[in-house]
Amino acid sequence: MLSIRDLSKKWADFSLTNINLDVKEREYFTVLGPTGAGKTLMLELIAGFxxxxxxxxxxxxKNVTDLPPEQRKVGFVYQDYSLFPHLNVEENVEFGLRLKKIPKSETDEKIRRIMNLLSLTHLSKRLPKTLSGGEQQKVALARAIVLDPDVLLLDEPLSALDTQTQERLRRELKDLHERSGITTIHVTHDHVEAILLGDRIGILSDGKLIQVGEPDEIFRKPKWEFVAKFVGVENIFSGKSELKKGLARIDIGNVLIEAVTQKEGKVKACIRPEDILLSKKPIKSSGRNMLQGKITEISDRGATVRLKVDVGRELVVIITKRSFLDMKLRIGSGIYASFKASSVHVI
Amino acid sequence: MKIGGITALFIALGIFIVAVLALPIANIFFKQFAFDLTGFLSAITDQGVLKAVGLSCFSAFLAVLVTFMFGVPLAYLLARKDFRGKALIEGIIDLPMAIPHVVAGIMLLTVFGLSGLIGGPVSSFLRFEGALPGIVVAMLFVSAPFLINSAREGFQSVDPRLEKVARSLGATEWEAFRKVAFPLAFPQIFSGAIMSWARAISEFAAVIMLVGFFPMVAPGMIWSRFYSQGLYEGMRVAVILLLITLLVFVGLKYLQGRLYAKH
Known part of the structure; x- marks a missing residue:
């Protein structure tokens, strides 16, 4: 579908060296790398900028190396959304369609459908500056995908948003991709985003693509320190979700957890280490997951302590130094780990 | 609302500078309308005066139009591209603002005069001395920097990513310029055009040195009336020019305010 061969480019302070990558039809490919790795440059090269x-x-x-951007059928969404500030939402979304010589009735129908899909209809006459970050991002997405691009390029599309909006949009991105099937390349410096969204992940460092693989593979067998740093930092599980009485029960292998979601079937679940509570005695409360386990690892991080707890699956937990000392925890201590069903992020 | 110390100081300083600017303007209007209303009325119905003022406005408009056509694309290049000699070009653009008007006149004569570098060879079909093209060239020379610099700043304030996104949405280079960069920079281009027009209409020395007194522009007429018939004769024409410039200025500034409000 998209094939990058021996790509090199030096531009300003950034450079890419000998990039080789094949992205499959309908694939959601995430590129993970720190700031300055050349992620944006890579997308801009694909777009033809x-x-x-x-x-x-x-x-x-088709070899598009020498084609100008307007002939590549590539959608682009920047981190800062880059909406046209002098046009309202509707005019932004229809920008690309109006450039083509398509009958108005046809374009109107397309615009109506995409605005509906992303719930933007009520904003259609508003100017970008009056919208929230999340709304602006959705307009930028609508503007790109209304043209049915062959490839959608997303440059840190969530990183300018607050955490809640990030989570909501992450889900919308995933849904949108499932429905539209547009081959997508999404670059980010956020490993959670890369894992949750990506069918496959590529690791970009210093302008080199150093590892490509499925999320599990990348994080289980990291080839590089940048990835290794993240291993075990977050609790990310693949599992199967079943809905029951408004809650989802997710089997993450040996362990059953409850989560607030409407998703069924194959899912990924993520629990932030700081959202998990440790206690010596079980805490009974509804809407809470309570797992019994043993501490397997303790590492002191100054004001906080990071522990690994084996509850059937390994959980990473971060607690304050104070509560760590109060509970007199040791390796091998029996412990209860609990977290709210609403703290389980499911995608 | 209570006014703070610094605000009070700034208001006092502001009043001083506004007074320096406004006093001569208010004074000339007051003198004219209070003591010589009939003289003003006779001047404003004088065909010669109206023609001179009209020619000034029209030539200044032409000068801005030419600068717009050639200068706006240049401003875009200066805002977007880096190339060798860019600093030199920017220096050349700024220079006319810094040189005395008589120096501008001398330089223009040596190029566009009847025996000048360009004026000479083309004199059989295009004359600058004693003709409209000369007025326009002289005005253009002194006024172009205002429009070009303002347009360049306008384009610089437009995020280049907007044009890149436009390209990815199917726009050609020209369409991205016309539909994104230009409309977004337009308020500043427009404000530059106003300043340019104002500078053009006010030029005296360069026009007189290159073109001579005929065809007669408003500043030329003011000078000649002042010189041959005295202060009050000159003042009548001056008041008319002031009034028209003020009207155009206020009107355009109002339009400009509406433009900025839109964005």
Whole structure:
């Protein structure tokens, strides 16, 4: 589908060296790397905003290396949304369609459908500056996908948003991708985002693509320190979800947890280490997961302590130094780990 | 509301500078309308005066139009691209604002005069001395920097990513310029055009040195009336020019305010 071959480019302070990558049809591919790794440059090369120094880019078996951006059928969404500030929401969304010589009735129908899909209809006459970050991002998405691009490129699309909006939009992105099937490349410096969204992940560091693989593989067998740093930092599980009485029961392998979601079937569940409570005695309360386990690892981090708890699956927990000392925890101590069903993020 | 110390100081300082600017304007209007209303009325119905003022406005408009056509694309290049000699070009654009008007006149004569570098060879079909093209060239020379610089700042304030996104949405380079960069920079281009027009209409020395007194522009007429018939004759024309410029200024500034409000 998208094929990048021996791509190299030096631009300003950024450089990419010998990038080779194949992204499959309908795939959601995330590129993970720190700031300055060349992630945006990579997307801009695919979009045709720059010409590579070396190498080729192929989309749908066609060499597009020398094509200008407008002939590539590539949608682009920047971190800061880059909405046209002088146009209202509707005019932004219809920008691309109006440039083509398509009958108005046809474009109107398309715009109506996409605005509906992303629940933007009520904002159609508003100017971008009057919208929240999340709304702006959805407009930017609508503007790109209304043209049915072959490839959708997302440059840190969630990182300017607050945590709650991030989570909501993350879900919407996933849904949108499932419905539209547009091949997507999403670059981010946030490993949770990369894991939750990506069918596969590529790790970009210092302009080199150093590892490509499925999330599990990348995080279980990291080839590089940048990835290794994240291993075990977050609790990310693949599982199967079943809905029961408004809550989801997710089997994450040996362990059953409850979560607030409407998702069924194959899911990924993520629990932040600081959302987990440790106690010597069980805490009974509804809407809470309570798991019994043993401490397997303790590492002191100054004001906080990071522990690994084996509850059937390994959980990473971060607690304050104070409560760690109060509870007199040791390796091997029996312990209860609890967390709210609403603290389980499901995608 | 209680006014703080600093605000009070700034208000006092502001009043001083506004007074320095406003006093001569208020004074000339007051003198004219209080003591010589009939003289003003006779001047405003004088065909020669109206023609001179009209020619000034029209030539200044032409000068801005030419600057717009050639200067706005240049401003876009200066805002977007880095190239060798860019600083030199920017220096050349700024220079006319810094040189005395008589120096501008001398330089223009040596190029566009009847025996000038360009004026000479083209004199059989295009004359600058004693003709409209000369007025426009002289005005353009002194006024172009205002429009070009303002347009460049306008384009600089437009995020280049907006144009990149437009390209990815199917816009050609020209469409991205026309539909994104230009409309977004337009308020500043417009404000530059107003300043440019104002500077053009006010030019005296360069126009007189290159073109001579005929065809007669408003500043030329004011000078000649002042010189041959005295202060009050000159003042009548001056008041008319002031009134028209003020009207156009206020009108355009109002329009400009509406433009900015839209964005």
């Amino acid at each position: 720059h010409r590579p120094d070396l190498g080729e880019i192929w989309i749908n078996d």
